Amino acid sequence: MTAPILRRLSDLRALTANWRKNGEAIGVVPTMGALHPGHLSLVEAAKNGTDRVIVTIFVNPTQFNNPEDLANYPRTEIEDAQKLAPYGVDAIYVPDPDEIYPQGFATTVSVTGLTSVMEGEFRPGHFDGVATVVAKLFLQTQADRAYFGEKDYQQLLVVRRMARDLDIPIEVIGCPTVREPSGLAMSSRNQRLSPEGVEIAAHKHRIMLDLANALKNGAPFDTLAAQASTDLLAAGFTQVEYIQLRCAESLNPLTHADRPARLFAAAWADGVRLIDNIPV
Numbered sequence: 001m002t003a004p005i006l007r008r009l010s011d012l013r014a015l016t017a018n019w020r021k022n023g024e025a026i027g028v029v030p031t032m033g034a035l036h037p038g039h040l041s042l043v044e045a046a047k048n049g050t051d052r053v054i055v056t057i058f059v060n061p062t063q064f065n066n067p068e069d070l071a072n073y074p075r076t077e078i079e080d081a082q083k084l085a086p087y088g089v090d091a092i093y094v095p096d097p098d099e100i101y102p103q104g105f106a107t108t109v110s111v112t113g114l115t116s117v118m119e120g121e122f123r124p125g126h127f128d129g130v131a132t133v134v135a136k137l138f139l140q141t142q143a144d145r146a147y148f149g150e151k152d153y154q155q156l157l158v159v160r161r162m163a164r165d166l167d168i169p170i171e172v173i174g175c176p177t178v179r180e181p182s183g184l185a186m187s188s189r190n191q192r193l194s195p196e197g198v199e200i201a202a203h204k205h206r207i208m209l210d211l212a213n214a215l216k217n218g219a220p221f222d223t224l225a226a227q228a229s230t231d232l233l234a235a236g237f238t239q240v241e242y243i244q245l246r247c248a249e250s251l252n253p254l255t256h257a258d259r260p261a262r263l264f265a266a267a268w269a270d271g272v273r274l275i276d277n278i279p280v
């Protein structure tokens with residue numbers, strides 16, 4: 001059965017008030033829609049971890065630094081509701097824009113430190129948009145647990161920091177990246193790749209794994225990152241924005257994987273910006 005689609009906060013609150021009264025734990029899966037198996041893995045984790053599950057779908061304009069990216073973002077609400085039907089979620093919250101940004105909205109939630117590198121550096125303003133909308137979604141849903149993908153690993157850390165700093169009583173849970181058979185991290189933006197673009201993008205994960213393996217064997221990071229960049233361009237990527245090795249908790253830069261580390265990369269193929277990260 002398809003879950004009810006709620007567009008007004010008052011309707012959502014009526015449901016959650018009942019659930020809370022019954023002592024039921026609420027899980028939320030925030031998304032921008034165009035659902036794929038990566039999103040559905042978060043829904044599954046939420047179903048296993050809580051009594052009631054809300055999936056939110058909101059293409060948040062304030063986190064898009066690039067107007068063309070916002071205009072081209074896929075919007076597939078009917079298909080999304082159909083994909084969620086087998087999971088038995090309790091509500092799909094698709095807020096009307098004025099529920100998130102009412103007339104005169106003048107508040108920004110801004111996390112410092114973690115946001116100054118990688119996605120924060122290459123997408124100015126992006127994390128302010130994310131932190132602000134996610135804070136609102138946490139407060140509006142009053143969820144006990146929130147599920148985020150490690151595909152957007154920096155976002156996961158930023159959101160966790162924001163919830164802790166603001167004393168929002170929610171547990172932020174990270175879930176592993178779901179990949180295509182080629183290793184390509186699933187992403188709504190992959191829909192924009194042409195068949196040739198898909199073939200090019202398929203090289204990214206292997207190039208990152210090769211770098212990670214060479215690093216474990218003691219080779220210096222800078223040399224390996226330069227080689228990986230060359231390999232991406234040779235595979236057909238048009239631009240490599242960054243390849244970085246960072247501490248998995250602080251995101252401080254590392255030169256060796258001598259503590260829990262992650263390798264991050266952002267590169268363009270076929271006009272689409274693709275990000276990924278793997279543990280090292």
Ligand SMILES: Nc1ncnc2c1ncn2[C@@H]1O[C@H](COP(=O)(O)OP(=O)(O)OP(=O)(O)O)[C@@H](O)[C@H]1O
Binds near residue numbers: 042147149176186
């Ligand atoms: N392949 C994936 N595996 C696990 N989680 C994922 C995957 N792709 C997205 N998610 C998670 O789903 C949530 C919603 O993400 P979003 O709606 O932006 O989808 P997306 O596929 O990441 O789209 P985009 O193209 O904007 O990157 C986020 O927590 C994100 O990390």
Ligand SMILES: CC(C)(CO)[C@@H](O)C(=O)[O-]
Binds near residue numbers: 063155
């Ligand atoms: C968390 C999120 C739904 C906030 O708009 C978005 O950044 C996303 O889909 O990852």
Ligand code: BAL
Binds near residue numbers: 063064152155
């Ligand atoms: N998937 C993270 C949200 C974004 O790219 O805007």
